[in-house]
Each structure stands twice: as C-alpha cells, then as structure tokens.
Amino acid sequence: MLNVDELAELVRTRRTIRGYDNDRDVPEECIQKILDIARLAPSGGNGQPWEFIVIRDPEMRQRIVDFYQKQTEDKLEMERAIRGKASIGGAGFRNAPVFILVVGDPRVNQCYPIRTNLEKGNQHFISGLASATLLIHLAATTLGLGSQWVSDANSPYMGTMLKAWLGIPEELRIYELIPIGYPTRRPPAPPRRSLEEIVHRERYEPAKRRTDEDMQKFIQTMTRAGNYGRSKSTGENASPGSSDQ
Ligand SMILES: Cc1cc2nc3c(=O)[nH]c(=O)nc-3n(C[C@H](O)[C@H](O)[C@H](O)COP(=O)(O)O)c2cc1C
Structure with a gap:
C-alpha cells in the first residue's frame, strides 16, 4: 500500500494544468485506469451519483472549446460591470486530447433518509461528485498526465449547450469538465x-x-x-x- 510520504508526494505533485501537448495522445488504457479509480470514490449513502462522458473526437472537443469561449463573454461583461476590470484565463485546455465530462444523477438522493435529503441532499450529491473528480486528478498525476477543473462547464449557456449537444438526459446535472493530456509545462505550486x-x-x-x-x-x-x-x-x-x- 502507498505510504503516507508517497501519498504526500502525489498530492504535492498534482497541479492544475492549463496547457497541453497537442502531439501526444493519451492511451485509452490510462483513461480506463483513471475512471476505474474514480468509481471507487466515497459518496453519501454510497449513492455513487457519477457518470463520465469521455470525449476524444477533435471536432467534438473543438465544439466544447467554442461553447466555453462563448460563455466567457457574459462572465467578462459581468466582471467589468461590477468590478470595473476583468481577466479570465483562456481555453488553455484546447489541446488536451481527452475531455472527461463528469455528470451526476440527483435521483440518488432518494437513498438518504428523508431528513438528510431535505437538509443536505444537494451537499451530499456535490461532495460525491467532488470526491470522484479529485480521484481523477490524482490518478492522472500518477500516470504523468495533467488535468484541470473547468467549472464553467455547468454555467447556464455552456451547461445547456453541452446537454443538448451531447444528448445528456434532462435528469442529469453537469458537474465539471476535466481535460486530460500531457502538460506542456509544470507550473509552480x-x-x-x-x-x-x-x-x-x-x-x-x-x-x-x-x-x-x-x-x-x-x-x-x-x-x-x-x-x-x-x-x-x-x-x-x-x-x-x-x-x-
Ligand atoms: C471546485 C474547483 C473549481 C475549479 N475551477 C477551475 C476552473 O474553472 N478553471 C481552472 O483553470 N481551474 C479551476 N480550478 C483549479 C484551481 O484554480 C486550483 O486548484 C488552485 O488554483 C490551486 O492550484 P493547483 O490545483 O495547481 O494546486 C478549480 C478547482 C476546484 C477545486
């Protein structure tokens, strides 16, 4: 088993990566391993709300980047209106060869006691998805891969477009988009x-x-x-x- 120092090293090594090597593909075996680890994440009541959509097709990925860039416009406008200035990172993830979209099914909240569902059903749902997502980032790190949280995947415009375009059923909720690939550089911690x-x-x-x-x-x-x-x-x-x- 991993000892505590090895775990600390893994956690220290993981970085959010925002630039990817365009020429280096990620073997499918790596993605399988990463997702096989993610599915073992803890979740409230073992509800396991997660499902993962793996997107490799370059045209599909480009479309997702386009959605991302378009949704950035109103985000910038809102920042300028309230704070007078704005700077938002671009789609540095555009060259990642694999995108994993983490989605969740809130109907699993029915596995909680009535009161738990009423008072913290949503919190448990999100915590479960966050646990699986963190395992994806850590597993990717062990394979020398970089990964990133792209939270705006569930912004109103991008979330709606992804759902329509990827055929995601109405009852599911988009949690995060995770680009995965080989980093062009390792940023400082x-x-x-x-x-x-x-x-x-x-x-x-x-x-x-x-x-x-x-x-x-x-x-x-x-x-x-x-x-x-x-x-x-x-x-x-x-x-x-x-x-x-
Ligand atoms: C809930 C959550 C949302 C995040 N959203 C984004 C995001 O939308 N875009 C991004 O580039 N990084 C995002 N990050 C990454 C953080 O910026 C990053 O974890 C933090 O700056 C520390 O850097 P590190 O991950 O390299 O340690 C997110 C991280 C978390 C946990």
Whole structure:
C-alpha cells in the first residue's frame, strides 16, 4: 500500500494544468485506469451519483472549446460591470486530447433518509461528485498526465449547450469538465495556508480569526484572483487579476 510520504508526494505533485501537448495522445488504457479509480470514490449513502462522458473526437472537443469561449463573454461583461476590470484565463485546455465530462444523477438522493435529503441532499450529491473528480486528478498525476477543473462547464449557456449537444438526459446535472493530456509545462505550486494558521486545538482559537482586511490581503497574495501574489505573468497558469476559479 502507498505510504503516507508517497501519498504526500502525489498530492504535492498534482497541479492544475492549463496547457497541453497537442502531439501526444493519451492511451485509452490510462483513461480506463483513471475512471476505474474514480468509481471507487466515497459518496453519501454510497449513492455513487457519477457518470463520465469521455470525449476524444477533435471536432467534438473543438465544439466544447467554442461553447466555453462563448460563455466567457457574459462572465467578462459581468466582471467589468461590477468590478470595473476583468481577466479570465483562456481555453488553455484546447489541446488536451481527452475531455472527461463528469455528470451526476440527483435521483440518488432518494437513498438518504428523508431528513438528510431535505437538509443536505444537494451537499451530499456535490461532495460525491467532488470526491470522484479529485480521484481523477490524482490518478492522472500518477500516470504523468495533467488535468484541470473547468467549472464553467455547468454555467447556464455552456451547461445547456453541452446537454443538448451531447444528448445528456434532462435528469442529469453537469458537474465539471476535466481535460486530460500531457502538460506542456509544470507550473509552480500555488501557495497554501500554513498548518499553524488553519488548525485549532480543542476549540476555535480567536487569535486565528481573520479580519476582513486579512481576508482581502489573503485573496490578493494567495489566490488565483490575485495571481497567487506573483507580480509577473508566468505563462499559461498565470492569470493576473483573474476572475477565474
Ligand atoms: C471546485 C474547483 C473549481 C475549479 N475551477 C477551475 C476552473 O474553472 N478553471 C481552472 O483553470 N481551474 C479551476 N480550478 C483549479 C484551481 O484554480 C486550483 O486548484 C488552485 O488554483 C490551486 O492550484 P493547483 O490545483 O495547481 O494546486 C478549480 C478547482 C476546484 C477545486
């Protein structure tokens, strides 16, 4: 079994990849292995809400990239209207040879007790899909592959178009699009909050409570919205002032 240091190395090695080698295909065997791991993810009540749509056809992928780019327009417009400026990462994933669309069936929520379904059915549903998605990213990393979350896949326009165009039944919900391929470069690790800052012993430690000012500083220095505090563009992964996720 994997020991804790190997697990830590895997988790540290995984990066969100936003640029892919156009000339290097991903063997089907890799995709099979990745999805065979994803299906073992934990889920509320073992409801296993996930299904995966694997898209390899170049024309189909291009169409998806087109949907993505089109939905970016109103996202940018909304950012400009409210924040006065906007920068959203482009479709750096366009060259990934495989797209996996993670979809979920909320009818599995019926497997929960009535109260659980009423109070947190949706939360459990999303958590299950997130668990499977994380396993896809980790499994891809072990195979030397890069992967990315493309959350806008379920934005109103893109989600609707994907559903219509890929023939996804009405009752299913789109969760994430995951491009997979060989990375053109390995970006540096974005900063993470220290253990000291996030762990509270015995009870919540008031000294660690963040003020609104602390939070603004954090957003500007550690998150993608603040380009992880980096001053200059560092390629595909950089997104200064990004409104991206
Ligand atoms: C729920 C969720 C949504 C995300 N959505 C996007 C996205 O739409 N586009 C993108 O490029 N990255 C997306 N990311 C990736 C994050 O930006 C990334 O995980 C974070 O910046 C840390 O970088 P790392 O994954 O390389 O450690 C998302 C990640 C999560 C967990």
